[in-house]
Amino acid sequence: MTVRRRAALTSLFAAIVLVLSGALLTAPASAAAAASRDGVCDSGEFCYYYNSGELGSVSDFTGSVSDYGTTEPSCYDFKGAGAGQGLCVKNNAASVWNRSSQTVRVYYNSGYAGSYQDFAAGAKGNLNATLKNNNASHQFLSSTPPTGCTTDGTNTKLPTTILVYRVSLGRVDRVDFETYVKNVLPNEWISSWPAESLKAGAMAVKSFGWYWALHSTNKTSGGACFDVYDNTSSQVYKPGSATTATNSAVDATWGTRMTRGGAILQAHYCSTTTACGGWVTGDWMSQYGSRDLANAGDSYSTILNYYYDNITLTS
Incomplete structure (x- = not known):
């Protein structure tokens, strides 16, 4: 066999x-995320915001995620207070704050595929027209994958x-x-x-x-x-x-x-x-x-x- x-x-x-x-x-x-995800954008984390301009509920991450999931309560969700709290992150984010020390790449598709936008360490910004509310995965680029x-x-x-x-x-x-x-x-x-x-x-x-x-x-x-x-x-x-x-x-x-x-x-x-x-x-x-x-x-x-x-x- x-x-x-x-x-x-x-x-x-x-x-x-x-x-x-x-x-x-x-x-x-229970949420799929690790306990360290608390809806606060801490140093070392990559964070999505529900609204543009780093406003609304926050979803914070400490590493790469290839698929956020689409069904509550098992999906990665927005945890912070404000508009969007409790919603799944996938295809719902409008802006980011990269508080990690690495460049983070946001992808249109799951599995680190499709169109993408890079955010350098420390960068804040809105997702571009292609990726706004069309975000499906992100990857910390510590080295060439x-x-x-x-x-x-x-x-x-x-x-x-x-x-x-x-x-x-x-x-x-x-x-x-x-x-x-x-x-x-x-x-x-x-x-x-x-x-x-x-x-x-x-x-x-x-x-x-x-x-x-x-x-x-x-x-x-x-x-x-x-x-x-x-x-x-x-x-x-x-x-x-x-x-x-x-x-x-x-x-x-x-x-x-x-x-x-x-x-x-x-x-x-x-x-x-x-x-x-x-x-x-x-x-x-x-x-x-x-x-x-x-x-x-x-x-x-x-x-x-x-x-x-x-x-x-x-x-």
């Missing part, structure tokens, strides 16, 4: 178990982006890697599960994506390179689905890598022992098993070592 087929079974069996148990694999009704089929990751360095095939949309998006992981985890683990289970899941999701960012040779029928599918053929990626609990798990483990023999582990996972009993023991993790071990008091590192043989966790 191929790895892609295994990953597909992971999500399929997880869905079956959840339906039978009456549980719903949905994100709690990878293009084409390339990735800048290694076995010791996280990739900055990952190429995601948006199957239903028929296109490939280059997604900020952290944004990708944060918008996969709540679709593969249940956000209300114990924190240590979510951290174990965050490590598996990150490692699986990291591995394929380094090794994939996939191409669409049109010849476009991509690393992972956005569905059960790889891991389920849904822009705007991140939750506070899953974001915290990703943040807590972001500086840790999981390797075997010095190489990033292609971390397989599945819902239960019964669902994936034919897999080789030591090469995959049970999602529900991680929940049970966390409830018993085990740390995420203990959980990972319980399921994956001969791994090294390095901070």
